[in-house]
């Protein structure tokens with residue numbers, strides 16, 4: 075369930091991971107609040123992320139607003155652009171217009 079104090083977006087990430095930083099940059103560009111979950115550096119111990127996405131690589135994003143769970147940084151960036159970027163279906167101007 076969503077509530078005001080818990081961000082809709084969770085980012086599974088690793089310190090100093092350039093793929094994760096690409097996603098962070100996009101989230102910040104769109105001023106989206108998100109929660110970071112830092113995964114175990116050891117690949118074999120990444121069960122939490124494997125349960126979410128089916129893979130052990132990060133970044134992984136879980137967006138409770140849309141029900142999307144996704145890995146692969148390039149796909150995540152495209153998803154964020156299409157959803158929250160200019161003209162995106164949940165972009166601020168679409169929300170302000172009361173779009174469905």
Ligand SMILES: N[C@@H](CCC(=O)N[C@@H](CS)C(=O)NCC(=O)O)C(=O)O
Nearest residue numbers: 091092093117131132133146147148
């Ligand atoms: N093609 C993936 C590459 C992601 C990737 O290689 N992430 C690293 C961390 S920077 C990882 O999780 N590698 C798996 C591993 O370390 O076993 C993407 O663009 O998201």
